[in-house]
Amino acid sequence: MKVVEKNGKTVEAAVDAALQELQVGADRVTIEVLDEPSKGLFGILGGKPALVRVTVKESKSDQAVELLNQILKAMTVEAEVNVEEDNEQIVINLEGKQLGLLIGRRGETLNSLQYLLNLGVNKNAEDRKKVILDVEGYRRKREDTLMHLAMKLADKAKRRGRSVILEPMNPQERRIIHTTLHGREDIYTFSEGEEPFRKIVIAPRK
């Protein structure tokens, strides 16, 4: 963690000097005032400058990456970690060899890891941020697969005049299918069952 201590005529001046040196904005630091400035006699004799200690807070994405690296090391998996953070979410993409292990059957392992990262990073935090974890673009590929599957099964439901029930999926995946088929006039979709076995039904419109 980066820390600096700075003097200044006023507390504000000292903080500004510290921020200048650290090259960060005021929203990313905690400030402690170690000494209040005093004017001294007649404003000339025995004056004392303000002293502040400014500490750079660890960002959420730093925390997420740190935890993820520890987990990967314990799993003896080597991967390159790329992070993007904005106001709402942290997107982490992993690149490397033999990362199929981290994805698991239908992304089961990847979803578990993402879930645990979310809990670890947002533990007792007031400002929660969603962590999205991907391995070599798996989620995007999976999205394409699901959209393709949705169209195919919608046609099947229409052709047979009967409902088609899909296998259980998590909320994100169900959402992709609902959204894909949202505009269609010939069929409609809904979900049935209880989590984590909730599944989509594609039914023909009569």
Next chain:
Amino acid sequence: MKELVEILARSLVDQPDQVKVSVVEQEKSMVIELRVAPEDMGKVIGKQGRIAKAIRTLVKAAAIKQRKRVTVEIV
């Protein structure tokens, strides 16, 4: 494997120093026992065991490399 459970559990609980992990190893299998402070039990189990399930899934994935059957028990 033990380390993995420790890291995960510590990141979830409020009292990380109370996390204790022990391993009972057999020829082809391994039982990992996780102990946490009573107040933290919910944090490693979760609603309908969702967190416990996620921990087990990750440990299982890590175990593939070691060709071992690993069970995680929260005691």
